[in-house]
Each structure stands twice: as structure tokens, then as C-alpha cells.
Amino acid sequence: MKLQQLLDEMENVIDDQVERTRVLEGLLGDIWFSIQEAVVNPPYVAFSIRPSPGFWEYVKVNSANLSVEGITVTDYLKFKEMIYDENWAKDANALEVDFGAFDFSVPHLTLSSSIGNGLDFVSKFVTSKLSGRLENAQPLVDYLLSLNRQGEKLMINETLGTVGKLQMALIIAEVYLSGLAKDTPFQDFEISFKEWGFEKGWGDTAERVKETMRCLSEVLQAPDPMNMEKFLSRLPTVFNVVIFSPHGYFGQADVLGLPDTGGQVVYILDQVKALEEELLLRIKQQGLNVKPQIVVATRLIPDARGTKCNLEFEAIDGTKYSNILRVPFRVENRVLRQWVSRFDVYPYIEKFTQEVTTKILDLMEGNPDLIIGNYSDGNLAATLMAGKLGVTQATIAHALEKTKYENSDVKWKELQSKYHFPCQFMADIVAMNATDFVIASTYQEIAGSKDRPGQYESHAAFTLPGLCRVVSGVNVFDPKFNIAAPGADQSVYFPHTEKQSRFTQFNPDIEELLYSKVVNDEHIGYLEDKKKPIIFSMARLDTVKNLTGLTEWYGKNKRLRGLVNLVIVGGFFDPNKSKDREEMAEIKKMHELIEKYQLKGQIRWIAAQTDRKRNGELYRCIADTKGAFVQPALYEAFGLTVIEAMNCGLPTFATNQGGPSEIIVDGISGFHIDPKNGDESSNIIADFFEKCKVDPGHWNKYSVEGLKRINECYTWKIYANKLLNMGNMYSFWRQLNKEQKLAKQRYIQLFFNLKFRELVQSVPIPTEEGQTPVSEP
Ligand code: UDP
Numbered sequence: 001m002k003l004q005q006l007l008d009e010m011e012n013v014i015d016d017q018v019e020r021t022r023v024l025e026g027l028l029g030d031i032w033f034s035i036q037e038a039v040v041n042p043p044y045v046a047f048s049i050r051p052s053p054g055f056w057e058y059v060k061v062n063s064a065n066l067s068v069e070g071i072t073v074t075d076y077l078k079f080k081e082m083i084y085d086e087n088w089a090k091d092a093n094a095l096e097v098d099f100g101a102f103d104f105s106v107p108h109l110t111l112s113s114s115i116g117n118g119l120d121f122v123s124k125f126v127t128s129k130l131s132g133r134l135e136n137a138q139p140l141v142d143y144l145l146s147l148n149r150q151g152e153k154l155m156i157n158e159t160l161g162t163v164g165k166l167q168m169a170l171i172i173a174e175v176y177l178s179g180l181a182k183d184t185p186f187q188d189f190e191i192s193f194k195e196w197g198f199e200k201g202w203g204d205t206a207e208r209v210k211e212t213m214r215c216l217s218e219v220l221q222a223p224d225p226m227n228m229e230k231f232l233s234r235l236p237t238v239f240n241v242v243i244f245s246p247h248g249y250f251g252q253a254d255v256l257g258l259p260d261t262g263g264q265v266v267y268i269l270d271q272v273k274a275l276e277e278e279l280l281l282r283i284k285q286q287g288l289n290v291k292p293q294i295v296v297a298t299r300l301i302p303d304a305r306g307t308k309c310n311l312e313f314e315a316i317d318g319t320k321y322s323n324i325l326r327v328p329f330r331v332e333n334r335v336l337r338q339w340v341s342r343f344d345v346y347p348y349i350e351k352f353t354q355e356v357t358t359k360i361l362d363l364m365e366g367n368p369d370l371i372i373g374n375y376s377d378g379n380l381a382a383t384l385m386a387g388k389l390g391v392t393q394a395t396i397a398h399a400l401e402k403t404k405y406e407n408s409d410v411k412w413k414e415l416q417s418k419y420h421f422p423c424q425f426m427a428d429i430v431a432m433n434a435t436d437f438v439i440a441s442t443y444q445e446i447a448g449s450k451d452r453p454g455q456y457e458s459h460a461a462f463t464l465p466g467l468c469r470v471v472s473g474v475n476v477f478d479p480k481f482n483i484a485a486p487g488a489d490q491s492v493y494f495p496h497t498e499k500q501s502r503f504t505q506f507n508p509d510i511e512e513l514l515y516s517k518v519v520n521d522e523h524i525g526y527l528e529d530k531k532k533p534i535i536f537s538m539a540r541l542d543t544v545k546n547l548t549g550l551t552e553w554y555g556k557n558k559r560l561r562g563l564v565n566l567v568i569v570g571g572f573f574d575p576n577k578s579k580d581r582e583e584m585a586e587i588k589k590m591h592e593l594i595e596k597y598q599l600k601g602q603i604r605w606i607a608a609q610t611d612r613k614r615n616g617e618l619y620r621c622i623a624d625t626k627g628a629f630v631q632p633a634l635y636e637a638f639g640l641t642v643i644e645a646m647n648c649g650l651p652t653f654a655t656n657q658g659g660p661s662e663i664i665v666d667g668i669s670g671f672h673i674d675p676k677n678g679d680e681s682s683n684i685i686a687d688f689f690e691k692c693k694v695d696p697g698h699w700n701k702y703s704v705e706g707l708k709r710i711n712e713c714y715t716w717k718i719y720a721n722k723l724l725n726m727g728n729m730y731s732f733w734r735q736l737n738k739e740q741k742l743a744k745q746r747y748i749q750l751f752f753n754l755k756f757r758e759l760v761q762s763v764p765i766p767t768e769e770g771q772t773p774v775s776e777p
């Protein structure tokens, strides 16, 4: 039983409200509202209690005598399993997974409020480890000695192999540099520096070199976290990056809105541009003449449906040195030709990664410096490659499926044929434990909110009855967790008021898209009253995006219908053309709702749009109508459309379930809406438009505040800087924790070999008649 069911039961049991309030006011009330779920196995009821993010307790109440007993997580999970698979629950040798057993030597955060600030914490911890006696800083010297670029030494050579020698040399070098003009190029003093033991990498000019040296001198004299982070962030450690994103259609054009292909692709392409820019800046400042390389490794899909996903290489637009590398999924002796759902990709990942690794080593002429995974499949690929090559690894989830589907763990058998959740959850915990750092978009992604557990947090303890009981999956207090929120490309998504920059070439298209009365493959429905503002939403047509929910709220709310028109962009109109299970159901539902609420004349449903630039202009045209963006998802991991809309100056109403609740400060930079309470949500929107009618300044206020929020917190520049700082810090951190890391890696390998490989056998592989067999890579 989940909290809401418990509250309903409470109402049934104590129908007198005064009495109920009295009962819930005391200690019981405090516990009651922290309960996440209850498991009823008469005469016992076991509760899982979450007093604050990341903290869990378990108790068992005997309903016969109301005695309360604290129980372990293992016992709680067993108690739960009794409902789904009694024999397995009672099996003394059932498989228990405990990743926490390897974490004894890793320091952890202790405060809920610090979760996601891993970088700061690691910086403090490293500082304290290197403090005290001079020799304590030797690991830093050893690390500097290990830095090289394709065999060429960087920073220092063996002449400066001890802390004492390095410290002395720094003093001499600083004196020498003080005598030079600030802009003297490094090359001018490179030879003398080399003799003293200093290699390239300190800076491009005398001034920059001096600053970096001063920073290190201060760290060696008395380490402090700020200087430590600053110094590490200046080190030349990252030049070549591999980014994995295997599933879906990964392309630069015509892919958005295709099944499983949404924000992740947008995020990665923008990330690559921002990362390359930041790398180029840093490499220049380090005084090096190196071309960085970023490769996005994805799946090659022969049946590319008009996209470029059947090409092996593609240069990434807007970059100089970044490319997409596509490698096909292979099955025995053939290439898999068609798209497969993100839930079905697991059987192919191991082979895919091996082939990517071979190609990358060739392309980069050696190991990459950082491997970043995206989503469960990409994170697994990153884990396999990073483990094999011994390279620093980062993971990004975008969305973890576990929290999206209620009880997806305990009910895995019921859901198996559609989703194969055990494969995905195993891939997730393997990657979460193997990775050096995790990049999350929001706090809630890691540790949720007061009432709702985070996506990562939900992997702390769970059970897959019949398969394994995970008593410690991941610990959200681990300092590997960091928040770095993405942005939106501000050359595409910019305010509607910037008239001179607007993409006016799209205006006739957009006018047609919104207002023509023609019904065709691109749009159905029409807008009778062109003067009304438009409320707009755009998403993939997944159940969780709840575009059908918004349509229904609108249909039901006469007041709102009187005030505004509704425009929806998503999916397409013929369910038989869809290959995606959820999309088909949503398409049918949309048609039914338009009929049921007689929405023609007030709704325009536009098929998925793949042109980003035109979409940017579309948001702005909606802003011209003094409209708003609505993001009604039942749950949204982050929500790029929310920041795109806000960048365009569109007042935004977004779900309070997930990332958007953090992006928007409710009532200030936009509004939160509750996707489970359609009436309340549609009234919040209607109230806003009523106020705008009386006070036009009301609309402007929210438009401006939304933009302000974006520029303060959600830009790619901020992101890229943070990401590279993490890359540098965690590369050093993994060196310091080598032994512990190795021990954990052994356990992960065991788990992967014995469990994951067996699980992927259950995922069906599509047959392809008449395909020519191809040779193995
Ligand atoms: N998008 C699009 N056309 C569509 C639907 C979505 O271009 O028909 C884009 C949208 O502008 C955004 C991304 O796809 O950049 C969706 O990202 P979001 O984070 O909102 O959701 P996701 O699809 O990743 O779950």
C-alpha cells in the first residue's frame, strides 16, 4: 500500500474528522506522513519510513497487540517478497546484492541538504588527506608525474619527484617568472623550465603559469579546498572524450519526436558543443597545441527511415573536432536492421561496446581521457569500456525507469514481456556503482523531495522476487553524485522580444501550422478564434508525458476553453503507423478525447516536429499570442521543453512531479501544476489568463522572471565548466582510491557475468527474414 491508499484507509477507519486529526497530530502523524509504503502480511504490517531525503527506516507492527519493532532492510524486503513469491522469500540462499559492503573506506556525506554536492565534498576530503606533514602531499606529486599526452610528459618530470623538490622548484620558478612580462609566451622559457623539471601544461603565458604555480604552492603549503579545486581544474587531463548514447535514433536532423528519441539527443548535441568550446579554451590556457576529440558512440540503424542513422560517421554541426560514430547492433552473424525500443536493447550492448572500443582506440590513437554514458544502456556501455581501459567514467541518467512505473521491481514478472525491467535495473546499478561520478540535472533526480524518493534513491534497496534482493544498490550520500543542469541552445531558443534575431522565414509555415483549416498528415483540428492566446505543449506521445491528460483538463474546463486555445505537438495521427506500444494507445486516446469534448475549433493537434529552429520560432509565436507553455507530465525527469519555453519568454506551467518543480520557483518564475489533479491545474491556468485580461503586466512579469531564472542557473556554459571540473577532480580521486575501486570492480564484474548476461537472454531478438549474413567485427 502506498501513502495515498493508507490515507484513504485512515479515513475509512476513523470517520470522525476531529478524532482523525487528533490521532494524526501526534508522533503517529509524524511517522504516518513519512511512510512510503506498507506491506500487510497479517497479523503484521511492515512500514518503510523516509523521514527525510536519503534516510530510510523500517518497522514491523503487530496488529494484534500494536507492538512495534525496528527491522532490517533485508527483513523488510523479505516481508514484501512474501506477497509476490513466498518460496523465494523463504529461501535462505536467495541471492542478496550488497554494493555497500565495498564502501567502507569511502567517506560519505551525512546531510540530506548536501546530496549532489559531491565535488565540494571530495575537494575538502582530498585537502584533508594531503594536509599535515609534507609527505602527505606525495600522492599529488605522483599524480602530476603520471600526466601525459600520448606519451609526452605534462606538468612535471622525474626531476621533481618529491614534494620537497617540487616546492623548492616552484619558489625559484615564481621568482623567475616575476622578472618576465606577463604576456611572455611559455615557449620563450620552456627550455629552462624543462631543465628544472617543469613540462608543458602550466599555462600559455608567464602570467598564467605563475598563477597556476602559486595555486599549487599554496596547496603544498597548507591545502585548502578552494585552491585544491582551482588547481585540479587547471590540469591538462581531459582532451579526448567518448560519449555513449546507443539506443534510439541519434542524429542531427529529422529524429526528434521519433519513438524514444527526444531530449537525450538534444542534450548530448548541445553538451558536445559546450564541452568542445570549454576544452578549446582550457587547452589554449594550458599553453598546449592539442586538438580535442569528442566522439558520440551510438547505434547504426540500417533501416534509418529517412534519417542519417545509417551513416557510420557524421561531423557534429557547430563543432570542429566532434563526430558521431555509429556501430550496428549485431546478432550472431547478422546486423540488426530495424529500430528497437529502449527496453529491448540490452542483448546487444556488450558486443556493441567491444566494437566501439576497437574503433575508438584507432581513432584516438590511444585511450580516451573521459567516458560519459547516457541512459541505462549508454551507462552500461561506458562501464564496460571504462573498466576495460581503466579510464575515468561519468554517467548521466536523463531518466531512470524505475520510478516511472509503479512497483516495476516487485511486479517485474507481470511487466517482463513488455519492459524487461530486471535487465535495465541491473544495468543501472552496475553503472551507478562502477562510475567515478554521476551527473544529475536536479537534486530531485538523486534524492527526490520531502514526499517523493529520488530516481537514484529508489535504487538504494529493492527486490526482484525470484531473481535477487538488492539490500544496498546505491547510496545517494556517496560523493560521486553531482548536479549540473543542462541549458537550451540560446541561438535557437531566445526571447520573443529579440525581434531582429527572429527566424521570420518560418512565419508563413507557422501561420499555416497553427491556423489553416486544412486537415492533413501534419495537423488536425483547427482554431476558430485567432485572437485568443494559445496554451501550448510539445512532447513525445508517451503515456508519462500526459498530453492526453492536458487535452482532457482543457476539454473539461469551460472557463479555460473560453479564455484560450490549445495547441499540442506530438506523435502522429494513425496508430497503425506507430511501432511504439505506448504511442499507439496515446494516439487513440487523443482522437477519443477530441470527439468526447467536441474540441474541434479550439484545439490544433500537430504531429511531432523535427526542425529545432522552426520549433524555437514556434515557441516565440505562441508568446506573441500572449500564451503559455504547459508541461503536464505525470513525471518528468528534467524537462528540456520547460527551459526552451522559458528561454523564449513564454510563461510556463509545469508538472510538480520531477525536475520542473526545481527549474521553476512556483509563483515566481512560473507555476507548478499537479498532474494528478487536473481540475486544480486547469484552474491555475485559467486564473492566470483571467488576471492577464485585467492586467497585461501580469503576463510580462512571468515572462521576464522565467528568463531571469534561466540565465542564473540553466545555461550550457555553466554546465560545461562544472563537467570538466568534475572530470579533473574525480580523475585524481580515483587514483587516491585505487584499491577500493578495484575491489568493487571485481564484484561488479562478477555480477555482470553471472547475472546480467543471463538476464539478457530473456529479451526477444527480432527476426529479419531474407537478410544477408554479415561477418563478425
Ligand atoms: N521535441 C521536438 N519535437 C517534438 C517533441 C519534442 O523537437 O515533436 C524536442 C523538444 O523541443 C525537446 C526534446 O525534444 O528539445 C524533448 O526533451 P524533454 O526533456 O522535454 O523530454 P524527453 O523527450 O527527453 O523525455
Ligand code: LCN
Residues within 6 Å of the ligand: 262, 263, 264, 267, 398, 399, 441, 636, 637, 638, 639, 640, 641, 659
Ligand atoms: C530525458 C527526459 O525524460 C527528460 O526529462 C530530460 O529533460 C531529457 O532526457 C534530457 O536530459
